[in-house]
Amino acid sequence: MTILLQVLSTGVGLAGYYALIAVGFALIFGTLRIFHVAHGTVFMIAGYAFFSLHRLLGVNVFASAVVGVFCAVVAGLAIDKIVYGPVLRRGGGMFAVFIASLGAALIVEAGFLAWSKGVVSVARTGMLDTFIVGGVAFRAFDFVIFAFVAAAFGALYLWLHRTSTGLEVRGLTDNADLAAVVGVNVRRTRYAIFLIASALAGLAGVLVAYDTGLEPSIGFKMLFIGVVAVILGGVRNILLGTVVGATCLGVLTAFAGFLFPEWNSFTIFLIMIVLIIIRPQGILG
Amino acid sequence: MEHLLYIGTLIAVWTIVALAANLVIGYTGMMSMGQAAYLGVGAYVTATLNILLGVNFYLALLIGSIIAAVVGAITLLPLLRIGGFYFALATLGINFVFFDIFHNLAPRVEGSEGLYGLQLPDLLASSAPRFATTVAVAIACAMLCQAVVTSPLGRALRATRDRPDALAALGKDPRRYQVLIWTFAAGLTGLAGGLYAATLFYIDPTLFTLDASILVLVYIGVGGLASTTGSVLGVILLIAFNESLRFLGLPSQFVGPFQQAIYGLLLILLMIFRRRGLVGKYDFTE
Numbered sequence: 001m002t003i004l005l006q007v008l009s010t011g012v013g014l015a016g017y018y019a020l021i022a023v024g025f026a027l028i029f030g031t032l033r034i035f036h037v038a039h040g041t042v043f044m045i046a047g048y049a050f051f052s053l054h055r056l057l058g059v060n061v062f063a064s065a066v067v068g069v070f071c072a073v074v075a076g077l078a079i080d081k082i083v084y085g086p087v088l089r090r091g092g093g094m095f096a097v098f099i100a101s102l103g104a105a106l107i108v109e110a111g112f113l114a115w116s117k118g119v120v121s122v123a124r125t126g127m128l129d130t131f132i133v134g135g136v137a138f139r140a141f142d143f144v145i146f147a148f149v150a151a152a153f154g155a156l157y158l159w160l161h162r163t164s165t166g167l168e169v170r171g172l173t174d175n176a177d178l179a180a181v182v183g184v185n186v187r188r189t190r191y192a193i194f195l196i197a198s199a200l201a202g203l204a205g206v207l208v209a210y211d212t213g214l215e216p217s218i219g220f221k222m223l224f225i226g227v228v229a230v231i232l233g234g235v236r237n238i239l240l241g242t243v244v245g246a247t248c249l250g251v252l253t254a255f256a257g258f259l260f261p262e263w264n265s266f267t268i269f270l271i272m273i274v275l276i277i278i279r280p281q282g283i284l285g
Numbered sequence: 286m287e288h289l290l291y292i293g294t295l296i297a298v299w300t301i302v303a304l305a306a307n308l309v310i311g312y313t314g315m316m317s318m319g320q321a322a323y324l325g326v327g328a329y330v331t332a333t334l335n336i337l338l339g340v341n342f343y344l345a346l347l348i349g350s351i352i353a354a355v356v357g358a359i360t361l362l363p364l365l366r367i368g369g370f371y372f373a374l375a376t377l378g379i380n381f382v383f384f385d386i387f388h389n390l391a392p393r394v395e396g397s398e399g400l401y402g403l404q405l406p407d408l409l410a411s412s413a414p415r416f417a418t419t420v421a422v423a424i425a426c427a428m429l430c431q432a433v434v435t436s437p438l439g440r441a442l443r444a445t446r447d448r449p450d451a452l453a454a455l456g457k458d459p460r461r462y463q464v465l466i467w468t469f470a471a472g473l474t475g476l477a478g479g480l481y482a483a484t485l486f487y488i489d490p491t492l493f494t495l496d497a498s499i500l501v502l503v504y505i506g507v508g509g510l511a512s513t514t515g516s517v518l519g520v521i522l523l524i525a526f527n528e529s530l531r532f533l534g535l536p537s538q539f540v541g542p543f544q545q546a547i548y549g550l551l552l553i554l555l556m557i558f559r560r561r562g563l564v565g566k567y568d569f570t571e
Contacts, residue, residue, distance in 0.1 A: 002481065035370070044360070086557045094370055096556040102499065103552030105342075110546035114539050205537075220495070227374070266385035269378035276375045277363050 002135040007193040007258045008251060009138055010102045014153055015250025016145035016190055020152060020204035021226035022233075022242040024197030030235035031172035031193055033094060037101040038079050038187050040223025042198045046072035046114060047214045051123040054210075064123075065145030065206045073195055073203025079104050080194045105219060112216040122213030148207065152200055173238065225249065234282020242281060250282070290412040294484045296524050297416075297423035301477035303504045303516040304430045305470035310502075311510035311567055312434055313466050314394040314446030316372060319379030320501050322360070325469040325493030326383070327478025329391050332400045332488055337392055342406050346479040353475020358468040365460055371519055380495040381507035395516025400482075409483050426473060431513045433469075442466055443511070446567070482555050503548050510567025518563060524550075 020042055028036045050068035053059040059067075079101075087100045129140040161168035168189045171179035181187050204222075208214065235246025249268070257268040275282075302324060309317045331349035334340040340348070364375050393399055406419045432441055441462050444452045449459040482488045508519020527544055535543060560568035 019515045067313055083553055083557075086516055087553075092556055092560060095373070097562055098370075098373075099502070100553045100556035103549040103556070106499070106549030106552070110542035110549065113545070114542035117538060199515045224377075231374075262389045263385050265381040266389075269381040273363075273378045273382070276371050280367060280371050 005136045006253045009136060011251035011254030013139065013142035013145060014151040014254060017204050017208055018225055018229045018250050019149055019242055019246035020200050021222050022229035022236065022246050023085045024200045025226045026230045026235050026238045026242050027193055027197045030238055032168055032190060034084060035098040035101065037223060038104040039201055040219035042072045042076045042132060043104045043201040043205040043222055044112065044214060044219035045075045046202035047209035050206040050209045051121045051214065055123045068206040069199055069202035073198045076194050076198025104146050109219055116216060118216055120213045120215045123209040148203060152203065153239060169193060176210060225268060228268055231272060231275055232283055244283060254261055287412055290416040292518040292524065292528055294416045294419045296520055298477050298481045299482055299504065299520045300423045300517050301426045302474055302501055302552060303520050304426055305473035306501045307505045307510065307516045308430060308466055309470045311505060312442045313463060315463060317376050318373055318498050319376040320474055321493045321497035322379045322383035323353045323357050323474040323479040324497060325387055327475025328358050328482040328488050329387060331479030332403060332482045333392050335404055336400055336402050342404060345475065349479045350472045350476040353478065354468045354472030357471020358464060361464060361467045380498055384490055384494055387493060399487055403483060403486065405483055424449040427513055503552060507551060507562050509562035511567035512564050515562055515564045
């Protein structure tokens with residue numbers, strides 16, 4: 001029983017990261033129909049920026065985190081402008097954008113591969129505090145993650161449901177053509193979507209760099225986990241869908257990692273494939 | 286010279302993979318992002334039979350291709366219900382699923398991560414005859430693929446891609462063609478896998494990851510979709526280009542990342558400026 005709770009607590013901790021990545025991906029995929037593979041790259045850029053500043057240059061944690069998130073935002077907007085913009089303008093469809101995005105992700109990953117030589121880069125120096133309640137060890141950092149995730153989702157809810165830009169975003173999710181016809185400023189909305197999604201991925205990157213560390217292939221890994229979370233939850237209701245999807249996936253991966261650690265990606269992707277087959281619209285869709 | 290023959294053999298092997306992938310992606314419009322899985326199945330079955338059970342290499346190669354084809358059909362059948370983008374995503378997942386299978390279940394030689402010690406027949410045992418044999422097999426595969434795509438079957442495949450409804454209206458089930466060509470391509474890829482093992486002498490699970498599937502995508506993307514010439518051209522140009530990078534004198538730890546960055550850049554430029562590749566007859570429209 002204690003072990004069960006222990007694994008559950010690990011799973012919920014993981015779910016926070018998954019949710020931060022997944023919600024940005026869902027925001028972009030659900031509204032703009034862009035399969036943003038490089039979203040994982042944006043996440044990684046923030047993590048490495050944070051690692052370099054905090055660990056290598058000894059800059060204060062919060063300043064490094066802010067710069068890390070800023071780098072993610074710049075990278076996200078730049079990828080949209082430099083890569084997706086031209087592909088779409090020249091008549092490329094969803095697959096073309098997907099492959100171009102893959103290209104962008106490969107380039108950045110190669111950069112980090114050359115720079116870090118594939119070694120895991122952890123930004124923190126000390127151990128993370130844990131405390132034990134009823135035989136279950138909780139990590140203090142998991143509560144930090146939880147606080148950030150709750151704040152981020154709260155802010156997202158307010159943005160989507162209380163501002164005019166948020167209304168436009170939701171309009172794009174429902175019917176992009178109709179939204180453009182009734183005068184939604186698609187360019188400005190697109191800018192806002194990439195900005196916010198990248199900032200959230202950046203936040204996740206900073207937290208992961210501090211917590212478990214990064215290696216160059218983590219961008220792809222986290223992205224695909226985010227994608228599975230989004231498929232689990234469905235893109236119709238972005239916030240609730242990703243929370244449900246990420247939580248299910250976090251708990252599932254924690255249990256799979258506990259029961260058969262060798263089969264971690266097998267479990268995740270088998271779930272994805274089975275889910276795509278039986279319920280492509282997601283649990284809530 | 287030894288090295289040139291090795292590179293030539295690798296080109297021949299990857300040409301077979303590219304030809305198979307182009308049949309599926311280019312001609313039939315099924316976005317396969319998991320070819321590496323079938324390559325791995327072919328390589329592992331061939332190597333296991335030959336090394337651990339002492340089966341004759343040709344027989345092992347044949348069985349490897351057949352099993353790869355069967356695995357191809359089995360993995361495709363549940364995916365037939367889904368289309369377009371989700372299909373691509375599911376095939377992408379296949380890479381990760383099979384990596385874990387190779388990693389956890391595939392036999393390995395004691396004290397190593399993979400398999401080595403193939404008992405190769407004379408035609409494959411040393412580098413010059415191996416080069417000649419693999420190139421001959423690759424040419425035979427190219428002719429076979431060309432024959433397939435110029436036959437009525439090839440027309441049906443293109444119809445499956447462009448006008449599945451029209452094909453169905455003529456009383457022909459597009460799914461039948463999808464299964465047929467996917468199985469055939471998986472078998473060809475499995476054959477290439479066996480030859481790949483013979484070329485490298487050593488195989489381990491890291492050879493058959495998403496990276497290999499992306500590599501195939503880059504080859505046929507550059508060469509051209511729905512074109513036999515395109516498949517061959519893409520592989521020759523990119524592997525030759527890749528080898529010429531050696532003369533730049535980069536420190537060895539930068540060669541891999543540099544190549545990866547170039548391939549990434551190529552993918553972006555292709556998608557912006559020339560989605561059909563050099564000599565392709567079809568592009569990613571959807």
